[in-house]
Amino acid sequence: MRLSVHLSRSVRRPLAAIGAVILIGGALTDSGSAGASSPGEGTVSDTSTSVSWTGGPFAAPNVTGNALGTPDCSAPQSCDDYTLHVSTPAGYGGTHSLKVDVSWAQSAADFDVYVLDQAGNVVGQAASSADPEQVVLPPTTGTYTVRVVPFLPLAQTYTAKASLVDQPAPPPPGTATPPGFAAYPAPQGLNKDVNNAGEPSIGSSWKTGATLFQSYLSTYKVMFDDSVSPAKATWSDVSATSANGCPQGGLASLDPILFTDHATGRTFESQLSGQDSLTCYTDDDGGSWHPSTGGGIPSGVDHQTIGGGPYSPNSVGALPTSSYPNAVYYCSQDIATAFCAASHDGGATFGPGVPTYSLLDCGGLHGHVKVAPDGTAYLPNKACGSNAALVVSKDGGTSWKVDPVPGSTPSDADPSVGVGANGTVYFGYVGSDGRPAIAVSHDQGATWTDQQPVGADLGIHNAVFPTMVAGDDDRATLAYIGTTKAGNYQSQTDFKDAEWHLYLATTYDGGKTWVSSDATPNDPVQRGSICTGGTTCGNDRNLLDFIDVTVDGTGHVEAAFADGCIDACVTDKTHNSDDGPADAQAAYATVARQSSGLGLFSAYDPQANLTLQKQSVAKKGNQFVATMTVANTGRAAASNVVVQVADGRTTVGRTTLASLAPGATTTVQLAWSATKGTHTFTGVVDPADLIAESNESDNKLVTTGTA
Template structure:
């Protein structure tokens, strides 16, 4: 993608309709889909002003939203930004402000940011071994308060911070200085620890192991806590929420410990849950999932009690063989007694747009039945960690308004790829050079007070990589994929970027009319409407464009 481009036009058209006969629970067969009208979704791309310190350090970006002030918080390496959008103009105008706090802006092994959507407190954690430099703000970075940084014990890698309501089924805290429970989770190779704070992040209790080396691999995604459930017709009764959810890409150990090298030793993906405020934890696998060696899964729950699990479902050369690709799957579940998750069959979100490989799946949920799922996708098959991989990667966004029965899917960057060529993720199942370790382990997604789905990601293809006819750096030119990996036109940037839904379905139903897109043909100048596809019916609409956590060097400043 181009460094100087603030808002890039994107236009897609329908090319063909293919009938799909029936639904099936098999993981390798896509769910049926139906078409939707042109103009159902518009997504705008935003970046810091060119030359802003921290603009090119977003290899592991985080994003959150303060629902009280309608301010978004974005973490790019050591730089914390507040980002405001002015919706009185179309497209909305963005304003970026560096609000970094010196103790969390000096050095880091892993950066993470999280904003509590109920009390609007933003937490920043910069990993420093077995603990982290940690602080929080209640005024969008106007002032900061340092926190303990971890529970003891804790892991030394890939920390996550999350917060949400206490579960009424668990033992309530003796006292709390903050309305929500705050969690700090981190992995320790053969396990992971989660510690709870009842002081809003000022201090943490003892870290609790959430699974053993016989249940899951150590690496996990970002912890989320389910929202209070609002009673809706046909849904579960109102409740206080508070199901703590930690996603994991490798769980339920195989009986055969001599599995071939390069394969997952745990065959499934899972959500590790606590129904008692983090005291005890349970591994709940997605039964039709396949473990991956690359991207962390993501999980969230809407206000109707539906759980959404977005993940890279691995594709192997043969059953139990080496992973060579991944599908953009999502599974939904209802929550039963004791926090038991009852899973529906997974859906291949990328199928109607031809996605053959996926990275960095991220899920966020809003009101009852409403959720968004974003990921980087490539329509090129094969091992994306092979140096000769000839694909490019776009940012996709899918939205459901009926609890996952239908999904609207949009390529938000159809003319300006986020990345070209191979990607260096696991570092053990391909020949992609370390120069391509620009996009590390995850991106992020949030929802603002009006229900805009907002994706925080890193743009890896800028400048000469994105300009011209593509001959300077194109993995689509047979015989020259290495051009994307080194040199002045290489796809090696990590440019701080935001994709924000400008019009289309809100993640809160009451704002649908406020952000409805104009009818087809009613485009507004400088705000092109990007059509999408919907999963969940009887036909496929194919669209086309017209125009690990493997330790990296500490960030220092």
């Protein structure tokens, strides 16, 4: 039976551990009855744009939201309600948002926020571990209840503010052509878990060209044949079992994860066991597996991640102890602290777990660890104070530093990081407004530039599961599941008609601009709501908590996702994840792979190939006339194509073609005064070699003639 429920994702701080958390903030004291919010109500409008209030102190935790999805407020002082009146003119929401912030002094404490409309429906919520919690909503006229819930109050008082704020103007989209994608579902019957692929991860071996896909206990190998278009995919089941060298394989899992070291081709598959993980690795794309100790001690009980890459020159006492050249990291989160352990023998064994952050620094869950070409290790976190953040180690995992990303906001989604070939860092996240966004750093996360939302060019209003990959330093892609429907995406009532697709945002200019692609335009990934509240979710928990993205050795972006809408759900809009049939609550193993456009490595960009196919020179009257057939046999257009002819050593004719499309052929004629004797005529396309071509050796023809 599958156990993957993500304890700390669904219950951010498990009830059994509340006592341990309290030790950080001090013992709970009897502060008497918590006071109601003061004042009890207020109004925001286009002329009076903010109101503030306070509540508390609170003594008793209210954790009923873990089991019920929304909290039970029947007990005295278990919730604190504030009545918020909103009055805005028509069209105001086009350029403004309603933002609710709730904060408190003791960082180890935790409050949750729910916003209810006049009918009692939850229209927005912030139930993470962030401080402050933030809800961003459309500023629709009406009366709302802002409900503050003391999840772990530690005798704290909260301060709240509701304000109408300007929406930043979305940046202009890039002018590059968005890449195209093709979806490759696993073949039916591959194994029994092919439709149990929630939380997939993906890796690519640049040595063999194999793509590895992990979900639950299954590892799949996918080979893509690019000699045909679209590429043909061949799937095989290479899961780790005792029969192929992994005694702990195929037993049980609380969390699956996979990591492939691009350079070495080594792939790790890891299954969370509640303390450390059951882990094996393969050097032959799943043909055989080898056991690993799984991680370091101490380690966390939840949401493990494995990553690796070159050693940092600043590593303290860290050198390879085997022939494997790269460092490997195992990171996981516990109740109050997250840990990362390093391996120096290729992941066979791991050293002790090193604290990366605690509840005093960050309350959010971390994403997947990535290692830069310079050996810097990055662990993204969704809530460190009022921002998402990057937790950075520059010394081989000996120490870690929290670097917030200014302008970012916490949300339910784990952020993700991709690192370019020269160290440029791309941080992808979903903000508290539900929209995907990206920030860029050129100094290992110390400062950030080009922070901006993406997806506006396709009308995206809500996103989940952001995941980031980079290639060349100026090229990167963010993949996410998104919808053009606005509102509370976790509402099963309001989001029955929502349609979600797999989207990808790509930059070719270092993050200054981004272009968007819909990888599943005719096949929704989900209909209805998507719950990111863990075990409190109902039927719409089928996609679980994340997806993954990678890049192959020739620059193709590959995204792994669980397709939640298959068969009849694809065309029948009445099927949805909330109360529909099984085809609308699926989790089918699928890879979306780039099929057109520029990839993430410019060395493999499509190029023109200009060739001078024919040349003939005839004497007409007192002139020579050269007739030249020029073709572009490459895969990219060529502009400003110069064609010239020389008579002996003297250039006698020259013209410029404005453009020549891939596969196009054209004929040009050049004329000049004829002189008597035997002549050598040399025709050349692109004589100054100004156009990058896939073949530079077929641009010239030499013919002879007499007059």
